[in-house]
Structures are given as structure tokens and as C-alpha cells.
Amino acid sequence: MRKFFFVVLFLVVGLSYLFEVDKLVARNFTFLNDIKLSYINSVIDISTTIEKYFDQITTIEELEKENEELKNYKALYLTTQKKLDGIDRFLTTNEQHQTRIDIKQTKVLSYINFNDFTKVWLDYEKKDDTILGLISQDYAAGIVVKEQGRAVALLNGNEKCSYAVFIGKTKTPGILTAKKDGSILIKFIPMWSELNVGDEIVTSGMDNIFVEGLKVGKVKDIQILPQMKTATVEMYANVLKKKYFYVYKQAAKTSDEKEKLNKEEKEEEETTSK
Numbered sequence: 001m002r003k004f005f006f007v008v009l010f011l012v013v014g015l016s017y018l019f020e021v022d023k024l025v026a027r028n029f030t031f032l033n034d035i036k037l038s039y040i041n042s043v044i045d046i047s048t049t050i051e052k053y054f055d056q057i058t059t060i061e062e063l064e065k066e067n068e069e070l071k072n073y074k075a076l077y078l079t080t081q082k083k084l085d086g087i088d089r090f091l092t093t094n095e096q097h098q099t100r101i102d103i104k105q106t107k108v109l110s111y112i113n114f115n116d117f118t119k120v121w122l123d124y125e126k127k128d129d130t131i132l133g134l135i136s137q138d139y140a141a142g143i144v145v146k147e148q149g150r151a152v153a154l155l156n157g158n159e160k161c162s163y164a165v166f167i168g169k170t171k172t173p174g175i176l177t178a179k180k181d182g183s184i185l186i187k188f189i190p191m192w193s194e195l196n197v198g199d200e201i202v203t204s205g206m207d208n209i210f211v212e213g214l215k216v217g218k219v220k221d222i223q224i225l226p227q228m229k230t231a232t233v234e235m236y237a238n239v240l241k242k243k244y245f246y247v248y249k250q251a252a253k254t255s256d257e258k259e260k261l262n263k264e265e266k267e268e269e270e271t272t273s274k
Contacts (some may be wrong), residue, residue, distance in 0.1 A: 118158035126151035133248035139237035155239040164207040168199035189229040
């Protein structure tokens with residue numbers, strides 16, 4: 001029992017001594033406290049600097065990613081604008097005297113039927129029942145009609161998609177359409193016409209859907225029937241992979257535009273007669 005008592009007493013005295021020594025050191029050696037405080041502050045500063053460094057790295061990475069996305073959007077915008085300008089220049093050059101051009105970019109929303117990829121809903125406001133032209137890059141891609149109050153694109157290869165075309169340098173007329181299997185052909189080609197495989201096909205503008213001269217494709221094969229010729233077509237536009245198209249519309253000129261055009265024609269005739 002005495003041993004246990006002495007051990008406890010020894011521990012109490014020892015601990016008291018240690019605490020007193022610590023207080024004594026703290027009172028008489030203040031520079032040690034300064035060193036300790038300086039060390040703590042240094043550790044805090046270093047930790048803060050390291051944290052800021054890693055925060056800056058994260059911020060830089062996020063800014064680089066955002067900058068890359070902005071570059072991609074800019075490239076897409078410039079490419080789209082270039083295509084639109086090219087189409088606009090082509091259509092303006094081939095503009096008919098009594099019409100003016102209206103082109104708008106539109107987005108494919110979805111398929112109408114999952115078993116038919118050639119008929120899709122468009123993000124386009126269709127106000128009337130006129131048939132409009134659909135363009136992909138510089139090529140004819142199909143037509144736009146109105147169904148259930150909404151704009152529907154009948155793409156090349158759809159049975160109900162048809163428009164007038166010219167074939168070859170001789171501008172042989174025909175009507176582009178499609179079979180049930182999706183193959184595209186030109187019907188009602190006159191028997192007397194001369195056709196060759198590889199002849200280029202362009203829109204004729206005779207149906208008021210497209211302007212004349214928009215590229216369609218090339219003659220792939222020719223069939224001779226009792227009363228007419230037909231030709232299968234190798235199309236330029238790969239319409240089934242496109243998400244964006246241009247809707248082409250011919251808008252009637254205003255009275256002021258017609259008057260100006262008539263005046264320019266008269267001046268041209270007077271200049272020519274002189």
C-alpha cells in the first residue's frame with residue numbers, strides 16, 4: 001500500500017514540476033514562443049500558397065476547356081455562315097426576275113415514323129400549303145410540306161418527294177422521284193433525248209420549288225421504256241446523316257421592287273439599242 005501511495009505521490013509531484021517548468025520556460029524564454037508562432041504562421045502561409053496554386057491550376061484548366069469549346073463554336077459558326085453565303089450567292093445569281101430569295105436554316109427535330117428515315121419534323125414555321133425546297137450545302141436535299149400544322153421534310157428517297165430537274169448539258173427535262181425501296185430515279189424523260197451515264201443532274205426551276213441550276217446528282221443507269229426513258233440517280237447530298245438544312249423559298253417581289261426592275265430593264269434596252 002505504501003508503495004502505491006509513493007508512486008501516486010511521485011507522479012503528482014513530477015507532473016506538477018513539468019507544468020511549472022513549462023510555465024517557467026514560457027515566462028523566461030519568450031523568443032521560443034516567437035519562434036513557435038513564426039513557424040505556425042509560416043506553415044499557414046505555405047499551406048495557403050499551395051492551396052491557391054492548385055486553385056489556379058483548376059481555374060486555368062476550366063478556362064482552357066471553355067476556350068476550346070468557344071473555338072469549336074466559332075469554327076462551326078464560320079463554316080455554317082460560309083455555306084449559307086455560298087448558297088445565297090448562287091441563288092441570287094440565278095434569281096428569277098419576278099421573285100426574290102428567302103433562305104432560312106432549320107434543324108431536324110425527329111423522325112415522324114421510326115421505320116422511315118426520309119420523313120422528319122423540322123424546326124420551321126410553315127404558314128401555308130406551298131411546297132418549299134430543302135437544301136444541304138449546295139445540293140438539293142428534298143422538299144418541305146405542311147402536315148398537321150407543322151413543317152415536314154420529305155427527303156430525297158421519299159416516295160412523295162419529287163421535283164423537276166434538267167439532265168446533262170442539253171438540259172433534258174424530267175421529274176425526280178423515288179421507289180418504295182428508297183432508290184432514286186428520274187421519270188418522264190422524253191424518248192428523243194440523248195442521255196449518258198455520268199451526266200450531271202440539276203434542278204430546273206420549272207416547278208417553282210427550286211431555282212434553276214442547284215446540283216442534284218449524276219446519272220447512274222438508264223432504262224428505256226415503251227413511251228419514255230428513266231434514269232437511276234447517284235445523289236450528291238447524303239440527307240440521312242444531316243441534322244441541319246436550309247429551307248429555300250421564292251417570295252414575290254413588292255411593287256417597288258418590280259417598278260425598279262422594269263426601269264432597269266428599260267434602261268438596259270435603251271443602252272443596247274444605241
